[in-house]
Amino acid sequence: MEDKTLEYAGFWVRFGATCIDTFLFLLITAPLLSWAYGGFTFAGSDSFFNVWNLLLNWIFPLSATVAFWVYRSATPGKMALKLQVVDAGTGEPLSVSRSVLRYFAYYISAFPLCLGFLWVALNSKKQGWHDLIARTVVVRPADRGVQAVAFEDSARKPTPEE
Template structure:
């Protein structure tokens, strides 16, 4: 990926928006399946993991899907919708399998202390969360966001 000043680091709010999109898509896929398998018991239970399907649909499937999206598309569906790409911080190339796995597992490090690792994106110069720093990745977007520049006629 050539940078040639055509990309910029994606900040907190646009990444948060991508996460919301991904979360809604994920819930639309998994909730009907979990209800079909477990019925209302799933939503009433206090258990952390209810059973094998719960483990697969809420832990294994998201891991595999996210890693595959990063490897083959450099973005999850939410990031694709907002024209964001997750790339290697040094080369700008798509993530390797190992880097994708490390980044995904590092999400838990970003999450555990009150999501501070995600909030860190807002304060980092390269807009990196802790998971990005651990995996040496960045999230970028085109400088031209596709929005037309505003121009006004002069009143002379």
């Protein structure tokens, strides 16, 4: 991690990052699934267990997410919002094994009505169950680069009519 002041990323910014990631994932996989299945009708008894489903819905998301966490410390949605997933103890980027553990722990967070994700709003370090299991935190710069307002003529004060 770079040497700067960080804060834990809360529920709503993480939810926004997830929405961005989901949209990007659908942009990539929907056309491929449509091509593989010959349209957007996925009816049939064998559609769940075929090679395309395995690759595009299970293997690709796992490998892409783990690769982003290991090499960039963030998925594209988290990068867009200046968030990073790091080791809770050291602040270092995640190892492959910790990334895989965190990915599979998502299922534990999702299974009971997504309570593990909602836990982010209640936890003091903004950790979901998947973060607690994998010993990770999601952080962002405390100073998000928003420039303070500076008027050219600092001696002049605006009147209420302005």
